Amino acid sequence: MTDNANTPVSVVGLGLMGTALARAFLKAGHPTTVWNRTAAKAGSLVAEGARLAPTIGEALDAGGVTILCLTDYSAVRDLLGDAGLEGATLVNLSSGSSAQSRETSVWAEKRGARYLDGAIMAIPSTIGTAEAMILLSGPRPDFDLGALGTISHLGEDPGLASLYDVAGLTMMWSVLNAWLQGTAMLKTAGVDAATFAPFARQIAAGVADWLPGYAEQVDKDSFPAEVAALETDARTMTHLVEECEALGVNAELPKLFKAMADRAIAAGHGGEQYPVLIREFERAGN
Ligand SMILES: NC(=O)c1ccc[n+]([C@@H]2O[C@H](COP(=O)([O-])OP(=O)(O)OC[C@H]3O[C@@H](n4cnc5c(N)ncnc54)[C@H](OP(=O)(O)O)[C@@H]3O)[C@@H](O)[C@H]2O)c1
Numbered sequence: 001m002t003d004n005a006n007t008p009v010s011v012v013g014l015g016l017m018g019t020a021l022a023r024a025f026l027k028a029g030h031p032t033t034v035w036n037r038t039a040a041k042a043g044s045l046v047a048e049g050a051r052l053a054p055t056i057g058e059a060l061d062a063g064g065v066t067i068l069c070l071t072d073y074s075a076v077r078d079l080l081g082d083a084g085l086e087g088a089t090l091v092n093l094s095s096g097s098s099a100q101s102r103e104t105s106v107w108a109e110k111r112g113a114r115y116l117d118g119a120i121m122a123i124p125s126t127i128g129t130a131e132a133m134i135l136l137s138g139p140r141p142d143f144d145l146g147a148l149g150t151i152s153h154l155g156e157d158p159g160l161a162s163l164y165d166v167a168g169l170t171m172m173w174s175v176l177n178a179w180l181q182g183t184a185m186l187k188t189a190g191v192d193a194a195t196f197a198p199f200a201r202q203i204a205a206g207v208a209d210w211l212p213g214y215a216e217q218v219d220k221d222s223f224p225a226e227v228a229a230l231e232t233d234a235r236t237m238t239h240l241v242e243e244c245e246a247l248g249v250n251a252e253l254p255k256l257f258k259a260m261a262d263r264a265i266a267a268g269h270g271g272e273q274y275p276v277l278i279r280e281f282e283r284a285g286n
Pocket of ligand 1 (some may be wrong): 017019079093095123
C-alpha cells in the first residue's frame with residue numbers, strides 16, 4: 001500500500017462533504033488538487049495549500065487518486081462524460097443506488113479507468129477522525145485513504161458500499177423510530193425524552209448483542225425457539241398495539257410489526273424464533 005501522506009489526491013466536488021474530504025487530505029499532508037464546478041468554493045482550501053485545477057481534465061491528470069463527491073451519479077456521469085479517463089483511478093463517494101454503482105463501474109472501466117465505489121457514513125465535521133466510517137467496494141485499493149477516517153473495503157462487487165449504506169440507514173431509522181414511539185408513549189405519563197433516553201439506549205444495546213446469534217440462525221435457515229417462540233413475541237405485540245391505542249398515540253409502527261409476525265405465524269412459523277421473519281423481509285410487495 002502506498003504511503004498515506006505521499007499519495008497525491010484530487011478532490012472533485014467541493015460541497016459540504018467534498019470540502020471536508022479535501023481539508024482532511026491537506027491536514028494529513030497529501031499533495032491535494034481540487035476542482036469544483038463553482039470554482040469560488042475552492043478559495044479557503046487553496047489558502048490552506050490545495051492546488052486548484054483549472055479544468056476537470058487537469059484534476060484527473062494530477063497523477064494520483066481522484067475522489068468524486070458530487071450530488072449524485074448523474075452529476076458524475078455528466079461531468080466525466082467527455083473527460084479522458086484512460087489510466088485514471090476514480091473513487092466515487094457520491095451517494096447512489098447499488099445498480100448505479102455497478103453501472104458506473106462498468107462505464108468507467110470501459111473508458112480505461114480503475115473505479116472504486118464508496119459511501120460515506122459520516123457527517124462533514126467528523127471527516128478526518130476515526131469516527132468517520134467510509135465504505136469502499138470494487139477492486140482492492142493499493143492506496144490509503146486513512147486520512148479521511150476509518151476505511152472498510154467490503155469486496156470486489158462495486159455495488160456493496162451503496163448496499164451497506166442503505167442497510168445502515170434502515171438500522172438508523174428503525175432505532176430512531178422505535179425510540180420516538182416509546183418516547184411518545186412515556187410522555188403521556190409525564191416522562192420526558194431525556195429520562196427515557198438512557199433506558200432506551202440500554203435496550204438498543206442489549207438487542208444489538210443478540211445479532212450475531214440471530215445472524216447464525218438466518219445464515220443456517222434454521223430457527224429453533226431457544227429464547228422465545230414467535231407466537232409469544234406476537235402476543236406482546238398485541239399488548240403494545242393496544243397500549244398505544246389506549247394512550248391515543250400513533251400505533252402504525254407496532255401494527256406493522258404485528259402484521260408481519262401474524263403473516264409468518266399464518267405461514268406456520270409461530271413455534272420458531274424471531275429471525276424467521278427474514279422470510280417476510282425477503283419478499284417484495286407487502
Ligand atoms: N453532507 C453530508 O453530511 C453527507 C454525508 C454522507 C454522504 N454525503 C454525500 O456526499 C455527496 C455530496 O454531498 P454534499 O453534502 O457535499 O452536497 P453539496 O454541498 O450539495 O455539494 C454538491 C456538490 O456537487 C456538485 N455538483 C452537483 N451537480 C453537478 C454537476 N452536474 N456537475 C458538476 N458538479 C456538480 C456541486 O457543485 P457546485 O458547488 O458548483 O454546485 C457541489 O460541489 C452526496 O452524494 C451526499 O449524499 C453527504
